[in-house]
Amino acid sequence: MRRSLSILTALSVTAVALGAQQPSSYSYAFRTSGDHSGDGMDGTVRVRAGRARIDVQDRDGDRQYMLVSADGQTVTIVKPDDRTYTVFSGDEFAHIASIGMRAAGAVMTMKLHDATIESTRLGKGEMIAGRQTQHVHVSERWSMDIGAMGFTEPVNESVETEYYFDPSFRLPRNPLAEIVASAMTILPATDAEFAAREDSVRKSIVRGMPLRTVMTQHDDKGRTTRMVVEVTRIGTDRISDDELRVPSGYTRKDGDLGRFKVKL
Numbered sequence: 001m002r003r004s005l006s007i008l009t010a011l012s013v014t015a016v017a018l019g020a021q022q023p024s025s026y027s028y029a030f031r032t033s034g035d036h037s038g039d040g041m042d043g044t045v046r047v048r049a050g051r052a053r054i055d056v057q058d059r060d061g062d063r064q065y066m067l068v069s070a071d072g073q074t075v076t077i078v079k080p081d082d083r084t085y086t087v088f089s090g091d092e093f094a095h096i097a098s099i100g101m102r103a104a105g106a107v108m109t110m111k112l113h114d115a116t117i118e119s120t121r122l123g124k125g126e127m128i129a130g131r132q133t134q135h136v137h138v139s140e141r142w143s144m145d146i147g148a149m150g151f152t153e154p155v156n157e158s159v160e161t162e163y164y165f166d167p168s169f170r171l172p173r174n175p176l177a178e179i180v181a182s183a184m185t186i187l188p189a190t191d192a193e194f195a196a197r198e199d200s201v202r203k204s205i206v207r208g209m210p211l212r213t214v215m216t217q218h219d220d221k222g223r224t225t226r227m228v229v230e231v232t233r234i235g236t237d238r239i240s241d242d243e244l245r246v247p248s249g250y251t252r253k254d255g256d257l258g259r260f261k262v263k264l
Contacts, residue, residue: 072172138161140185214226
């Protein structure tokens with residue numbers, strides 16, 4: 001499942017400062033990059049009064065986009081080609097991959113043990129996009145027993161995450177970026193308690209979207225995978241109220257979150 005999210009792995013982001021006072025309307029661009037040449041993704045987020053619309057570079061003719069409520073608790077996927085939309089909980093959407101794996105419990109067994117999450121505040125970070133950041137390090141380690149067709153394999157992995165953020169400039173929540181960031185902890189996040197702990201630690205550190213997130217995964221075979229999430233530009237692109245609403249005449253189409261495929 002982690003490999004299936006390879007197109008989403010790694011964001012690299014740089015920003016242009018907008019001044020000390022955060023505006024009510026602005027935009028920012030982001031790009032993903034990682035260890036594989038096909039992992040890149042470019043997108044634009046336009047914000048108005050806390051609500052946001054996320055568009056990504058068109059892939060395979062798919063024009064769907066994402067709307068995020070002002071509190072970040074509701075995510076709406078809009079599909080103009082089908083004239084449909086689907087509404088999700090923001091927290092559940094951020095863990096869409098692990099929820100999908102959890103739904104595979106009928107054919108796989110996954111038992112988590114010895115899981116730890118530790119955070120360290122490192123104080124002043126580097127300047128990113130002209131903004132002074134704060135730097136926090138989070139270390140997650142776990143062991144799992146994964147079974148299928150009568151065979152069980154032990155897995156031992158860890159993820160080191162570096163968060164850089166400006167507490168005076170809060171970007172709204174970007175659930176798509178959270179999916180990218182969660183790709184490295186898909187397996188342990190199939191455990192609902194671990195996923196809740198992970199969310200709690202992250203929310204205690206930084207609100208909204210960090211200016212940069214760097215994730216490095218280590219497995220028990222000595223392999224290392226790196227992902228980066230970073231804003232590439234902060235600008236003044238405007239968005240209308242109509243662009244932040246589902247177009248009239250569209251049909252709501254609810255579905256199983258575990259089976260929903262992210263094509264953004």
